[in-house]
Amino acid sequence: MSQPPLFSPARHGAQRDRMAGLPASADFLAPIIAETLLDRLAMVTRTFERTLLIGAHDAALIANLRGLGTELTLFEAGPSLASRVGATVGEVDGIDMAFGRFDLIVWPGGLDSVNDVPGALVRLRALLAPDGLLLGAFVGDGSLPRLRRAMMADGVRSIARLHPQIDLAAMGNLLQRTGFALPVVDVDTLTVRYGDLFGLVRDLRAAGLSSRLFPAPPPLTREETARVAAAFAAEADPDGRIAETFRLIHFSGWAPHPDQPQPARRGSGTASLAEALKSKS
Numbered sequence: 001m002s003q004p005p006l007f008s009p010a011r012h013g014a015q016r017d018r019m020a021g022l023p024a025s026a027d028f029l030a031p032i033i034a035e036t037l038l039d040r041l042a043m044v045t046r047t048f049e050r051t052l053l054i055g056a057h058d059a060a061l062i063a064n065l066r067g068l069g070t071e072l073t074l075f076e077a078g079p080s081l082a083s084r085v086g087a088t089v090g091e092v093d094g095i096d097m098a099f100g101r102f103d104l105i106v107w108p109g110g111l112d113s114v115n116d117v118p119g120a121l122v123r124l125r126a127l128l129a130p131d132g133l134l135l136g137a138f139v140g141d142g143s144l145p146r147l148r149r150a151m152m153a154d155g156v157r158s159i160a161r162l163h164p165q166i167d168l169a170a171m172g173n174l175l176q177r178t179g180f181a182l183p184v185v186d187v188d189t190l191t192v193r194y195g196d197l198f199g200l201v202r203d204l205r206a207a208g209l210s211s212r213l214f215p216a217p218p219p220l221t222r223e224e225t226a227r228v229a230a231a232f233a234a235e236a237d238p239d240g241r242i243a244e245t246f247r248l249i250h251f252s253g254w255a256p257h258p259d260q261p262q263p264a265r266r267g268s269g270t271a272s273l274a275e276a277l278k279s280k281s
Contacts, residue, residue: 016078107136141167180253
């Protein structure tokens with residue numbers, strides 16, 4: 001019997017459509033992630049003729065990618081947004097396009113809330129032509145520690161409300177297991193200071209990071225909301241503002257190709273580590 005989904009595709013689509021209706025300036029994370037991805041892409045000494053962008057809400061990123069001269073295809077979970085920008089609509093773990101169609105896939109957020117992460121990566125690997133690149137980022141393990149503690153305040157029902165998080169090591173293993181060559185995973189830590197809980201909640205909604213758990217947990221009561229807000233405020237610095245942490249995990253992997261650098265075969269070394277250490281003593 002199949003496992004029930006952890007996340008709701010319907011809630012995901014609705015969140016994406018609501019997010020796209022906000023001013024571009026409301027989502028502070030989108031330009032940060034886009035800049036880091038474009039910087040990493042600029043370090044790659046080759047061109048990409050056919051690109052798939054997963055997520056179509058960031059008009060600036062779309063314009064930047066098209067400015068590189070690539071043929072850009074958009075894939076988007078929000079049905080209204082997808083219709084407006086001419087994107088294919090769907091969830092990444094159900095993406096169905098021709099194998100080997102793209103040289104580059106860019107995924108600026110969302111991997112952490114896919115029901116079948118290995119399945120999504122396998123599908124994306126199949127969409128890449130040989131020596132094609134997958135490049136992405138998401139909010140990962142260790143993010144929002146103060147909010148997570150506040151949600152466990154006394155008098156608040158013990159119900160899962162926040163998404164589980166993927167860590168650095170797990171992401172590296174996932175890329176290897178799903179057939180990507182030369183995987184690279186690293187993390188940037190971003191600290192944002194808030195005046196209260198509700199400023200953080202606004203940012204999470206604007207960035208599409210609010211809960212899409214399935215089934216949806218019951219909403220907090222007014223009393224529970226007050227308890228969570230008080231617990232969050234108790235973490236404030238002396239100036240009264242609360243520093244919250246976002247850990248942005250960046251990842252990349254290549255579709256295998258014979259001309260790529262290969263790791264040396266195990267046992268093929270000609271120098272002895274033990275002898276080298278002796279020579280240093």
